[in-house]
Amino acid sequence: MLATMGYITPEITGKFPGYLSPSAGLKFADVPNGLAAISKVPAAGWGQILAYMAFCEVSQEQTPGSAAYAGDFGFKVLTSSDPAEKTKKLNAEIANGRLAMMAIIGMFFQDGLTGSAWGDWANYTASPLRAFENELGVQAPVGFWDPAGFTADGSVEDFKRRRATEIKHGRISMLATMGYITPEITGKFPGYLSPSAGLKFADVPNGLAAISKVPAAGWGQILAYMAFCEVSQEQTPGSAAYAGDFGFKVLTSSDPAEKTKKLNAEIANGRLAMMAIIGMFFQDGLTGSAWGDWANYTASPLRAFENELGVQAPVGFWDPAGFTADGSVEDFKRRRATEIKHGRISMLATMGYITPEITGKFPGYLSPSAGLKSADVPNGLAAISKVPAAGWGQILAYMAFCEVSQEQTPGSAAYAGDFGFKVLTSSDPAEKTKKLNAEIANGRLAMMAIIGMFFQDGLTGSAWGDWANYTASPLRAFENEMGAQPPFGFWDPVGFTADGDVDAYKRRRQTEIKHGRIAMLATMGYMTPEITGKWPGFLSPSAGLKFEDVPNGLAAISKVPVEGWAQILGWMAFCETSKSQAPGTPGAVGDFGWKLITSDDPVVKERKLASELANGRLAMVAIMGMFFQDGLTGSAFGDFAIKQGSAWLAFENELGVQAPVGFWDPAGFTADGSVENFKRRRQTELKHGRISMLATMGYITPEITGKFPGYLSPSAGLKFADVPNGLAAISKVPAAGDFGFKVLTSSDPAEKTKKLSAELANGRLAMMAIIGMFFQDGLTGSAWGDWANYTASPLR
DSSP states (O other), rough: OHHHHHHHHHHHHOHHHHEEEETTTTEEGGGGGGGGGGGGOHHHHHHHHHHHHHHHHHOOSSTTSSSSGGTTOSSSSTTSSSHHHHHHHHHHHHHHHHHHHHHHHHHHHHHHHOOTTTTOOGOTTTTTGGGGSTTTTTTTTTTTTTTTTTTTTTOOHHHHHHHHHHHHHHHHHHHHHHHHHHHHOOOOSSSEEEEETEEEGSOOSSSSGGGGGHHHHHHHHHHHHHHHHHHSSSSSSSSGGGGGGOOOOOTOSSHHHHHHHHHHHHHHHHHHHHHHHHHHHHHHHHHHHHHOOEEEEOTTTTGGGGGGGGGOOOOOOOOTTTTTTTTOHHHHHHHHHHHHHHHHHHHHHHHHHHHHHHHHHOOEEGGGGEEEGGGGSSSSSGGGGGOOHHHHHHHOOOOOOHSSSSSOOOSSSSSGOOOOTTTTTSHHHHHHHHHHHHHHHHHHHHHHHHHHHHHHHHHHHTOOEEEOGGGOGGGGGGSSSTTOOOTSSSSOOTTTTOOOOTHHHHHHHHHHHHHHHHHHHHHHHHHHHHHOOOOOOEEEGTTTEEEEGGGGGGGGGGOOOOOHHHHHHHHHHHHHSSSSSSSSSGGTEEEOOOOOTEEESHHHHHHHHHHHHHHHHHHHHHHHHHHHHHHSSSSOOOOGGGGGTHHHHOTTTTTTOOTBBSSTTTTTTTTTTTTHHHHHHOOOHHHHHHHHHHHHHHHHHHHOOOOOOSSGGGGGGGEEGGGGGGGGGGGGGGOOOOOTTTOOOOSSSSHHHHHHHHHHHHHHHHHHHHHHHHHHHHHOOOOOOOGOOOOTTTTO
16 A cells, blocks of 8 residues: 555655755655666665664564554554444455555556556557547546546547537536535525515525425526527537637636636536535435435434534534544544644744734844844744744743643643633633634634745745746736735735736726725715714705705615706716726726826825725725625614613713714623623723823923923932933932822713713823834834934925
């Protein structure tokens, strides 16, 4: 089995990068496959092979009657503590071994005769299969594959007929497969499938049972669409449609290479879908569900773990490798403890790769004694060489602390990953479960991410690749266009620009600008009346319709009078026709001469248009969300009055809840509804706010009004004028202080509430302000910067 895999694997996956023997200068890529490899193995390699064979022979007792004599060396991947499972695995091993013995003898024989275990396809020049080896659908690793011999007669006409049939069946199967899967994952459409029949989408079951629910008019639509597909284009042999090209440019392309790639992908996906839909039909017909009925599997050992952390939608409990198939709770918990640790380390490592790329590195020294600055440490694996000995000591000490600081024996809280850090856990069981589920999911993603980063970094020297090497990439054509903004730069995950077509790019950009502008107007139309209220007076005096009579959101559509629709359509027509928008004109790139958005200064114009693009993108996402929520709930903002059970209702009348945002807690600190925690945080907020207001005023006032005359401390001979502004003042301040300023309170409850609310708001602003001042002062020596440095500023 090992020898057979040694023949097959390099043919499919390729060979390892790097050197097999650095001392001999022998790379893996230099070793041929098959028997010819024997001549390339260095003496040290033979030594390792023989030593491993000897180890396998002598490392365990193999006398008759011993476990090893029966083939059990304790590798639990092949055996099991469950006798039935062990028997099954050993039976499989024997069967696979028999097959492999036949296979390797055949490979040795063919390799010895022909020089290749696979034969030499170049010798088969007269094969009728040659006629089709370059056709669509011939894909790695199997190449042209026709085990049933349909093409053995070499008939091109028959091949093309079968190909046309295959493409049609594949497309229908892809639609059918998605029709099975999508409602299971996303749910069904809201509203009615047939209003006249009172049939809702939610009433239609998934799978074959849906057939009985389709009304007659629905069958008519299905058949009519099928007829349209069949007769709308010429499909005689030799026509474009006969080969599956109906002119839908999402599947085809004017670029031959891109068209071939897409059609190859379509054929491959269609083949997969044909297999999938037949399996779904078969299981659905037998069991009533294409997914099987999990409720029937009451004795499955997977039942033991289906309610564990990490079991998340849409896949539920997923263990394709069968690690939990023996139902061992002890093994599951051990693996879970390992998974959590690896996930946490991977999240830290992944962030360690990403963060310096986006935010830059810390200022100052990583090791003052070694003269090593944080800026001198490269990102990624190369950083390992820069860590001083004391740094490794700190890393190892922290790892040891994490391992020994708490009891981690099976059954303990730490064994399950709970070290008491309440940012990850909670006294609320539901919240704790949610957070730990999120941690496991993020850890799994991070494990995949960091392995990919290590691999790419090791191969290329950078976890991100070196964009400078991709000089021929078609994406280069657009990397300096507007809309390519930090931190992502040019970002096209769907690959719309992969063909480098400048005309297509400009057409999409023109469309994006229009949609973005409409979406910004629509988004503001939703939000503005909610915040500022509506205009006074009449929208339509002739119809007696006031602005205040028009509801917000989608419901407003029913109130717009005919003249209003005419004005809207007239304005749209004016925008489209008032200026040429042909390719190459200013109108084509969105420049209609409104200097609010453009400018005579190219730099300012580019900055404004880039901002417009970014805001338009945000608005397109926002308006779709508003439409969706409005259509479902009747309000784009939700109806807070409905959330009677919300924990936030406990605090919506507290001080600090102010227009226009109302009660605002994006971090969810109050989501648990704990009044005690709210009061503790409020007490802390008030103190920090007061200190920050005083500190902020202490920074600002001397800059504007100057300093007090006279002495700050007569006994110390210290004048106010001698005290510098900012952090440097700390060294000059003598000790003193007082409280009880009645300017902040009042005997009038309403006035007191107003003042305390103002204090909270000002304190919040001051906390943000003082942190910024401290940061700038610490970096530059002044909270205001040094205006003398800005010699090139246009404000000069």
